[in-house]
Amino acid sequence: MSLYYRxxxxxxxxxxxxxxxxxxxxxxxxxxHTLSTQNVLQDIFESMGQFVDGLxxxxxxxxxxxxxFLKQVIDMAHQHNVYVSTGDWAEHLIRKGPSAFKDYVExxxxxxxxxxxxxxxxxxxxxxxxxxxxRLIKGGGLKAKPQFAVKFNKSDIPIGGDRAFGxxxxxxxxxxxxxxxxxxxxxxxxxxxxxxxxMIMIDADDLCKHADSxxxxxxxxxxxxxxxxxxxxxASNARASEWFVxxxxxxxxxxxxxxxxMDLECLRGCNLGKNHxxxxxxSYFLF
Numbered sequence: 338m339s340l341y342y343r344x345x346x347x348x349x350x351x352x353x354x355x356x357x358x359x360x361x362x363x364x365x366x367x368x369x370h371t372l373s374t375q376n377v378l379q380d381i382f383e384s385m386g387q388f389v390d391g392l393x394x395x396x397x398x399x400x401x402x403x404x405x406f407l408k409q410v411i412d413m414a415h416q417h418n419v420y421v422s423t424g425d426w427a428e429h430l431i432r433k434g435p436s437a438f439k440d441y442v443e444x445x446x447x448x449x450x451x452x453x454x455x456x457x458x459x460x461x462x463x464x465x466x467x468x469x470x471x472r473l474i475k476g477g478g479l480k481a482k483p484q485f486a487v488k489f490n491k492s493d494i495p496i497g498g499d500r501a502f503g504x505x506x507x508x509x510x511x512x513x514x515x516x517x518x519x520x521x522x523x524x525x526x527x528x529x530x531x532x533x534x535x536m537i538m539i540d541a542d543d544l545c546k547h548a549d550s551x552x553x554x555x556x557x558x559x560x561x562x563x564x565x566x567x568x569x570x571x572a573s574n575a576r577a578s579e580w581f582v583x584x585x586x587x588x589x590x591x592x593x594x595x596x597x598x599m600d601l602e603c604l605r606g607c608n609l610g611k612n613h614x615x616x617x618x619x620s621y622f623l624f
Contacts, residue, residue, distance in 0.1 A: 353587055353605065356390060356418045360566045361605065362590040364391035364422065365598055367410075375410055381595060386417035388602040393422040393454070393592065404448065411449040421449065425456035425484060438470060442477040452480040454538060457525070464525055468532040475533040482569075483529045484538040485522045487555060519555055523562045530567060537563055538592065540571045553584065565589060572601075579604055 353361030367378065381389065392414050411421050423445060445453055453474045457467060467483070474481040526537045539559060560568055569590035572578040578601050581589045587605035 356387070357420075358390055360588040360590060362390040362569065363388055363598060363601055364393055364569065364590075364592045365389055365595045366395045366592070367392055367595060375406070375413070377595070378410060379413060381598065382413065382417040382419065385598050385602070386419065388598055389417070389419050391420045391422055391452070393424045395424040408448060415449065420451040420480075422452035422454055422482065423450055425454055425459060439473060439477075442474055442479065446477055446479055450479065452482050452535070455481065455483045457483050458486045458540075464528065467525070468528060471529055471532045471534050480535040481529075481533060482536045482538050483526065483534055484540055485526055486540040487519060487522065487559070519558060523559060526559075526563055530563070535567075536569050536590070537567055538569050538571065541573075556584075560585070572597075575600055582607075 365381075378392070414421050442453065455467070455470060455474075460467065460470075462470075471481045471483065526534075529537065541556065556570070565585060565588060569592055570581060572581055572591045572593050575597060578591060578593060578597065581591060582601075582604045591601060593601055
């Protein structure tokens with residue numbers, strides 16, 4: 338019997354399945370660099386563990402923690418069926434050479450990590466080298482999650498009221514070379530998936546920083562080519578989370594701060610993807 342009240346009452350095809358999930362994944366950022374990390378996570382797992390799929394140690398925070406403490410946190414996450422990801426830290430080790438990266442993969446496996454994230458922007462390596470790293474991670478028995486960033490000039494973001502999502506072209510003079518790089522990003526991400534990557538993380542901070550001016554055409558192109566199941570978006574704020582759920586329903590994969598987990602689950606539960614006209618403009622009573 339479930340430990341949670343069954344408040345949600347959706348048809349099975351509308352809601353997300355039980356963990357482990359292939360879609361509708363919520364990965365959360367761990368509370369970094371705090372002595373209360375373990376207590377905070379334990380509270381989250383015990384109260385909201387059903388809604389958390391993954392835990393990421395962002396910014397290399399795991400490198401600052403004693404191994405014994407880190408192992409306790411990882412074991413606690415696994416007890417609640419939560420996978421654990423390294424975050425973007427591998428690029429700092431790759432500078433020491435290929436052997437250092439291989440050692441890193443082995444140590445991550447020994448510590449109990451499930452996923453290694455590769456920040457493609459920070460790595461600054463040729464595509465073939467990136468694919469080799471993906472295969473090394475997979476060969477080490479871990480999941481690989483390359484992270485790509487979508488960036489463009491603020492002048493290319495349409496102004497509210499003067500845009501048509503999916504059809505907007507900024508007036509000249511404009512700088513669109515960064516937007517055009519989205520096609521290159523997608524092609525590289527596709528090759529990573531072919532090499533065995535399990536998920537593609539999209540750092541869409543520039544897209545979502547101003548939720549009223551989200552470049553929906555860019556996001557739609559990424560999802561259209563890579564697929565909803567294989568794509569996870571960094572939802573940098575609550576309004577961005579709401580936008581993604583409105584556009585793509587509860588099955589969209591999102592990375593959020595640990596403080597946003599319950600808010601995101603409330604949004605998913607409202608099933609906004611089925612009714613884009615549902616009144617959630619006034620929904621900020623949830624937050």
